[in-house]
Each structure stands twice: as C-alpha cells, then as structure tokens.
Amino acid sequence: MAEFRPIHYMGNKSRFLSAIEAAVSAVAAPDSTACDLFAGTSVVGRRLAMTRPVISSDVQAYSAVLAQALTRPRAFTSGEVRSVMEAAHGWLAETESGMQDLLVLEERAMSNADADPGTLADIIEHGSLTTTGRGSSQLQAAKETARSVLDDRMATMTRYYGGVYFSYRQAAALDALRYALRTTWGKQRDATATAALLGVASDLVSTVGSHFAQPIQPRTAVGSLKRNWIRQVMRSRGVQTLPAFETWLTRYASLTPTRFECRAVQADYTSMLANLGPEVGVIYADPPYTRDHYSRFYHVLETLVLDDDPGVTLVPGSSQPSRGLYRQNRHQSPFSIRSLVMPAFQELFANAKRLDVPLVLSYSPMSEGTKARPETRLVSIDGLTSLASEYFADVQVLTIQSSSHSRFNRVEVSAEVRGNAEVLIVGSN
Template identity: 40%
Template structure:
C-alpha cells in the first residue's frame, strides 16, 4: 500500500501561537472546554510559571492540550487510545498531501468493491439506498426496519422484514467467503454499520482505517485521527455521540417524524470528503514544542511514573455518572482497530448483544461512581501535591434548584479534599459556560448558567 506524502515539520524548542488563533474541536465531545480555553490558560498562569510544563491528565478531545501548547510544553494524558491519537495529531500534525490520499483511497475502494469489504457489504448498501429513497418519497417502513435490525454483530436472528433478513444473510456469507479475510478489515462494517453509519460509510471507514494504520509512523497518527474526526462528523445520532443509537419507532410502534431527515442528513454524506476535510484541519494546526507529547495512561499510573515531575497539572475529570467511554467506544475501537467482544443485556430472561455494540472491556471511570469518586479525588490531589506541583481542576457544581443533571460529588466536597493537601484553594467561575446536552430529552435538564468552575490549588 502506497504511503501518503508527508512534509517533516521543522524541529524547534518552543511553540508559537497560530496565526489564526482559532481553536478547533476535532470531535463532538461531551463537556467540551472549547469556550473556556482562555479562562483555563489564565488559571494556570495564576498558579505556575508561564513556561512550566502542563500535564493535562484527562485530555479527552485534546482541545485544551492544543490550546495550551501554543505557549507551554504539554503532556496530554488519557486512558483511552482514541484520545492519545487525537492529541498526538493535534500537537504534531503531519503535512499530508490530500490529493495523494484521495487517489490512494479511491484505488483501494475500487478494489474493495470487486473483492473486499464493499463487495461483502453490497447487499446491505443497495437495500439501504432503496430504503432511503422510499423514505424520501413518504414510505419509511424499510428504513425503520433496517435501523432496528442493528449491525451484523448485533442483529436479531429473527429479523421480521424478509428483504432485510436476506441482505444480512448474504452479507455475512460474503464476509466469510473473502479470501484470507482479516477480521480487522471489516470491523467497522460488522460492528457499527447500520447502527451509527450507513453501510456504505462503514465500509468506507474500514478502507480508510486500513490505509491509515498501514502508513508510515510520521503520518499514521494524523491519518488515523482524521478518520476518528470523520466518524464523529458522520455518525447518525441525535447528538453526534455514540452512546444512544437511533430508535426509529416510538414506544407505540409509530415511525418517529424526524427519522427521514436525520437519516438523509448523515447517511448520504461522502466519507472521503469528510476524511480529507479532517486531514486538512489537522494539517492547519501549528506544531507544538518538540517536547510536547501524548500518552495513554490511567492518571494514577502516570502520576507514579518518572515522567511526572515538575510543572503544573490541569485536570478535567468526569462530573456525572455517565461514563465517557460509552459515548466514544466506537472511536476507541477504530483507534485500536481490534475486534472486541460486545457487551450484552438481559431483558425478560433473554440475553442479547447491547444495542449500541458497546465494548465489553470499556473503561469505567472511578469519578463516575459515587462510592469511588471521593477516593479518586483524594488520589488525584495527594499525588500532585507529593510532587509539590500546583493543580487546576475543572468541575461543574450541581444546581439542584435548576434540576440540572446530577453530579457525582458536590463542589464543596471536592474543595474539602483539595484543602487536605493545599494551603491555598480558590474557586473561580469561568462565567456563562454551557455544556453539550445529552441526547435523551428526559436527560436534558435545564443548564445552570454558572455551569463551570475552576479550582485553583497552590
């Protein structure tokens, strides 16, 4: 497979502020700090030297690390591989020739349509195109049936619609018959096609991942990161998250009125266009200082390592019981490009794969578990204090009077734990800062206007 053309960045010791000064959100992220970046930078300046290294211990989508890397060396840390890849690409983007990428991926796709993952997916791709066409003309029954069937990995063996059942059977048979088939080559199609992406988009993403993961190291992480950003743009859900697949029918069995528009908004989009657009956005990011790095690690393991020494910590742990891994498990699987076991649910004595095709081994954060959160915060503050480093923590209080989404811990309890290890603890509001809302309407509680605070500990 031919690698894409890459121009090596010029080495340097200190980062520079990008000419545009505009931060970019590489994925749709729950609790994104895009609108609080200036406040976070000011808080870190208030507790540390302006050129001190920042350890971003829950780096997530990388927007904070990228912003801070404009003026400081940064170590972005997160337990999820998708985060490490995105952060690495944001800090050190490769200058990829997008026209070369287009040609290479088109060649691979042409081959795939003859004897690869696209050929295997063809029965489902063709039926889905027909379903969307019927839906656009007022009949959404076939589209609803296809979405309800799930992916090849989660589909109910008793699919009622005979056309959908036949397409699933034929696609599975074709995948099994692929010569020398590597399960990784059809991973997105089998796990997530039909649930989060159209079958065409899922097959496209499989080809793109094969191309990206086989590229040279210098360009690989930018190319994989761009695939993750593309998936976040293409995903066909209400809130562009991966936690709650679309339910095409109401509890009474009627097709939801917004289904057709939602499907046509996302499932007809070009994967290759989304991908090359993402590559160009990564390439537009300034290169951080050479010493800035992204590391995959649990925050406790990292604090116990020799790499954690001297500087200042920024921490943005989860606030609620909603485990972030459930919202980004598709990106994690794409980043690892493995073939994970899918978790299961048991309803009325019947056990079946989880509807969202969640990884069986997905990470469970102690900050999201009420019984474990106090100890997790204690380990965080004590671990940083042992290194005689200041820390800035983002946290969102629970405004009970606003009926906000409940927090695992109250702000006062977090302050109390910080006070055990720091002589000066100051709580600062970042102003009117609103979080992304969850998808389900019953979880969309009114958002408190003081939704974000920074805890400065020195």
C-alpha cells in the same frame, strides 16, 4: 479565529481555553511542564503546548492520537493522499459486491423514508450484523449474505455498526480507510491520518449529539414510528466518507504546530500520577462529572484507533448485543461511580500534594436535575473545595461565565444547567 474541534465531544473545552490557560499559567512554575491528566480531545493540551511543554494523558487510545495530530499535524503530499485513496477504493471494489443486497435495501429505504420510514427504522434498530433473528426477513437475508464476505475482511465498522450508527456504504468506506492506513503505514499508523478518520466518523454518525452512546430511537415505547429523526438521519447518511476524509486531511494540514512538545501517553490517571517527574509544574484535571462513562459515548472511535475486533457487550440475560453495541471490557471511570468518586478525588489531590505541584480542576456545579436523573453531578462544588482544603493551603474557585456543555437533547434526561456551568478549582501550597 475559531478553535479546532477534532471530534464532536461532550464537555468540550474549546470555549474555555483562554480561562484554563490563564489559570494554569498563574500557578505553574516558570518553564515547567503541564500535565493534562484527562486529555479527552486534547484541545486543552494543544493550547497549553503553545506556551510550555505538555504531557497529554488519557486512558482512551483515541485521545493520544488526537494529541499527536493537534500538536504535530502532518501535511500529506498529493501522491500520499492518492495512494491511500487508491487502496481504499480497491478494498471497496472487492467488498461491496458481496454486500449489494444490503446496500440496495438501505438505499431503497432511504429513498422511501418520508413516505414509509419503517424499513429504515428496521435497519437502524436491527441492522448490525451482530444481531440475529431480528428485523424483517428481507433484512435478515441480506445480512446473512453479507456476513460470508465481511467476516474474512476485518470489516469491523460494517459488521458491527453499519446500518445502526452509519449507513452500510459509509461504514464500508470507513473500513476501506482502515485498510488503506494499515497497508500504508503498518501497525503504527500515522496519527494525523488516523485523527482525520476519527473526525470523519464523528461527522458521519447519525445520532443525537453525534456520539455513540446509543443509536437513534425511531419508535416510541409502544412501537409507533416517530418522524422527527428522519431528516437528521437522511442528512448524516448522505455524506460521502472518502471525500470527507480528504477534507479532514486538509483541515489538519492547515493547523500550526505547537511551539512546545506535547508527549501523548495512554494511561490511567493513577498510573500517570505515579510516574510524573520533577519537570511537571502543574496538573490540569478534567475528570468526568456524571455517571455517564465516556467510554460508552466514544467506543466506536476507540475501535477505529485500536483497529481491533472489539466484541460487543450483551444485554444482561440475553444472547443479543447491547443496544449501543459497546466494546467488551470498556473502561469504567471511578469518577463516574458514586461509591468511588470521593476516593478518586482524594487520590488525585493526595498525589498533587505529594508531587508538590498546583492543581487546576475543571468541574461543573450541580443543577436542579431532572425526573430521570434528580442529581446530575456526583459531587458538589462545596464538597470538592472542602476536600481540596485538606490537601492544599490555598483553594480558589474561579467561575467561567455563560458556559453550557454539549448535552442530550431530551429534556427528561438532560437537566438545563442554571447560571454558570463550569468552574475551575485551583489548589496550591
């Protein structure tokens, strides 16, 4: 049976679950709890919770939501689904009338994209309502009209990401679902419904790799229009948001709950390690491998879960928003910073030794790199095993064969991983 993937995710571990589970079971104390320390999509935590209790920890809020939904999924009644959908439709009816100029402009742009992709490219590049003074006069006027309506309706998805990551109609429907979940469950929104919303957003986004690191680039460096993006954007923006949400609710309803409890915690890895109790018998750690901060790739999903107004980081020395429209004060992992990565691993290993529990560490070997990124990993496997041997009496390197991660599709950015792309470093005393 195919593993359940709640969102599109770089470094997804779905293909490696059997190997990870076997490595954890081989060193864990009998009947002990496993700590999934960098849980991400929580697919590893779900697998481990089939055989033992799990603490699923990650600094990102969306990870805790996915952990709860994957291990204790809820099946909604038809009446509950109908109530949510009615609330969403009501919000849309009141809101879309004030953004008709934007909706009509985008729909015409999509209809004419094959013959003249310039207007759609303009929307992708300058469509965010946080961007001012950019784009065609028609786009600027349509955005100005929409601002007067959207600013008062907590329409975060539409104001920040509409036109750029999603069509305006898709973004408005995401906002409508945010409203519907908020009015149905209040501030403590249902985890399964919220996870379904994350799945929808991950499916809808029209970018390379289905993440949120940066929008599609429809033009070359000299400003000429490309054409290889049109089909993908048209396909992604043709998906209807509300029916997709119902599909995701059905998917979660089909999941079998885990045999053991999975406690979801939003915490930095240092805080989690400082608060682990004696019930924990093994730590599984899957920290970032590269300079790419995961908070940059999934900031829109984080905003959906936090249900806040995230602000947006600016281009240095400018009043314009960053191209990726990143959240203000987003998390920066020390494992993705060259000067901090070795101290971060030292802290991880030292805490595992202090707790007297084995550590199973996922990592990926260095490859040959690329012109843009001559070194794709911040630490080599040899460097990690050498450091681990200072803290553990026994260090093993287990190879997972024929693995390759989701990656950028541009060859000059993403190195082709040669041979084995994933190893497990197991340290125990």
